Amino acid sequence: MKKILVTGGAGFIGSNFIRYILGEHPEYQVINIDKLTYAGNLENLREVEENPRYVFVRGDILDEELISELLNGKHPATNNQLPNTIINFAAESHVDRSIADPSSFVETNVHGTQVLLDGARKAWKGNNNLFVQVSTDEVYGSLGSTGYFTEDTPLAPNSPYSASKAGGDLMVKAYWETYKLPCIITRCSNNYGHYQFPEKLIPLMITNVIEGKPLPVYGDGQNVRDWIHVEDHCRGIDLILSKGNAGEVYNIGGNNEWKNIDIVRLITGKMEDILGLKKGSLASLIKFVKDRPGHDRRYAIDSSKIIKDLDWKPLYSFEKGIEETIRWYLSSKEWWEGIKRGEYMQYYERNYLKR
Numbered sequence: 001m002k003k004i005l006v007t008g009g010a011g012f013i014g015s016n017f018i019r020y021i022l023g024e025h026p027e028y029q030v031i032n033i034d035k036l037t038y039a040g041n042l043e044n045l046r047e048v049e050e051n052p053r054y055v056f057v058r059g060d061i062l063d064e065e066l067i068s069e070l071l072n073g074k075h076p077a078t079n080n081q082l083p084n085t086i087i088n089f090a091a092e093s094h095v096d097r098s099i100a101d102p103s104s105f106v107e108t109n110v111h112g113t114q115v116l117l118d119g120a121r122k123a124w125k126g127n128n129n130l131f132v133q134v135s136t137d138e139v140y141g142s143l144g145s146t147g148y149f150t151e152d153t154p155l156a157p158n159s160p161y162s163a164s165k166a167g168g169d170l171m172v173k174a175y176w177e178t179y180k181l182p183c184i185i186t187r188c189s190n191n192y193g194h195y196q197f198p199e200k201l202i203p204l205m206i207t208n209v210i211e212g213k214p215l216p217v218y219g220d221g222q223n224v225r226d227w228i229h230v231e232d233h234c235r236g237i238d239l240i241l242s243k244g245n246a247g248e249v250y251n252i253g254g255n256n257e258w259k260n261i262d263i264v265r266l267i268t269g270k271m272e273d274i275l276g277l278k279k280g281s282l283a284s285l286i287k288f289v290k291d292r293p294g295h296d297r298r299y300a301i302d303s304s305k306i307i308k309d310l311d312w313k314p315l316y317s318f319e320k321g322i323e324e325t326i327r328w329y330l331s332s333k334e335w336w337e338g339i340k341r342g343e344y345m346q347y348y349e350r351n352y353l354k355r
Contacts, residue, residue: 001053003029004241005070005083007061007116008090010034012196013134013230015044017089020234022048031070031077033057034090043335044195061090061112064119071123082123085241087132088116091165094199095138098161099293109164110171117175117183124181131183132240133172137226137253138162139187142296149187150302151249158294182246186237189253189301192321193230194328198336201260202322205267206329207336209282215268219291221261224298228254229316239310250310253301256318261286270323274330 004021008014009032021028034040036058048054055077059066069075073082090112092098092105113133120131140149141156155170157163175181192202205215236252244250258266268282306312329336 001029001081002027002085003031003078003081003083004085004087006030006032007086007088008034008040010036010040010042010044010056011089011093012039012044012193012200013191013233014089015041015195016193016230017087017234017237018045018054019048020231021238022051022053024238026053029053029081031055031057031083033059033061033066033070035060037092039093039197041195041335041339061088061116062107064115067115067119068123071119084124084129085132086116086120086130087134087237087241088113089134091134091168093136093161095159095161096199096292098159098164102160102164105160105164106167109161110167113168114171117171117181121175121179121181129182130241130244130246131172131175131181132237132244133169133183133185134237135165135169135185135187136162137187137189137251137299137301138296139166139169140299143298143300145298148300148302149251149253151187151251151305158296176247184240184244184246185249186240187249187251187301188233188236189226189228189256189299191228191230191233193325194332195335196230198340201263202267202325203329203336205264206271206326207340209268209271209285210330210333211340213285214287215264215285216287216289217261217264218289218295221259221264221288222297223260223295224257224300225260225263226253226300227256227258227263227318228252228314229321232314232316235315236306236310236312239306239312243310245309250306251301251303252306252312253303254314254318255301255303256314257298257300258318266322267326270326274323274326 092108098105140153155166157166172183176183196203
């Protein structure tokens with residue numbers, strides 16, 4: 001059995017990865033540590049919670065004692081076996097929240113990453129160990145109308161969120177260069193799919209349509225993002241676990257650029273079809289709001305390295321993926337309706353309605 005420690009596994013990408021890896025690899029055991037902040041939800045993992053190869057530990061990656069116990073096989077969740085792989089999904093990850101409170105992003109994304117790295121450095125003595133830092137294309141900054149981010153693009157983050165992720169990435173690089181701790185950094189474009197927290201663009205638009213609420217679009221809506229289905233991202237990480245080379249960075253992108261306003265129009269058009277509504281009837285819900293400070297204009301990833309070296313490619317077409325995602329949110333109201341209350345509504349009002 002290969003025992004892996006997944007951090008932040010109750011979040012959107014982490015939970016999708018856990019379900020994927022347990023389904024694809026019967027030889028894997030997964031320990032999931034998650035603090036269960038606002039974006040962490042154990043409902044995301046209900047289908048695997050009884051799996052004998054999966055165990056959940058509620059905890060903070062800043063807790064050095066807990067991390068040491070887990071990595072040295074001294075925590076009950078480890079069953080006296082040492083995890084030989086760490087996949088670090090744990091992160092504060094929303095730009096708007098980072099603008100309101102940068103300090104928590106620095107704590108989790110930089111200091112938390114360092115605690116994990118140091119725990120691994122002290123615990124790992126032999127071979128066949130690997131630390132995978134799951135990062136973002138946002139660390140590269142903003143592109144003009146042409147060009148793509150490669151693994152050699154200099155880091156130039158423009159928000160507290162992306163700056164904190166860049167700081168974590170640099171810490172990973174330092175532990176590889178200084179201690180030869182086997183590390184790989186992945187940088188992915190915008191993900192979408194099942195179980196995504198509804199403050200993000202695609203689930204926000206879908207759920208607001210269902211609720212008959214306005215669809216807030218920042219600025220002129222011309223900001224461009226490269227979108228990838230979360231399962232394609234998970235397959236990329238899986239390949240990196242088995243074939244990736246320590247010390248490398250791998251970009252994982254969908255080669256699928258869309259302007260934000262066009263995404264919103266695609267969603268409304270598909271939902272009109274699915275719900276049997278008159279064509280164009282949802283357009284009146286689109287409302288342009290004041291732009292986000294420091295809003296990067298365009299991201300686009302060059303994924304040729306992982307395609308060439310690891311034989312990876314995205315399998316989901318965007319049209320198929322969006323329709324599947326819409327249908328999932330339509331059939332999963334009990335999952336997201338509870339989320340879109342309480343603290344979330346305070347955030348939503350502050351971030352959109354008062355702009």
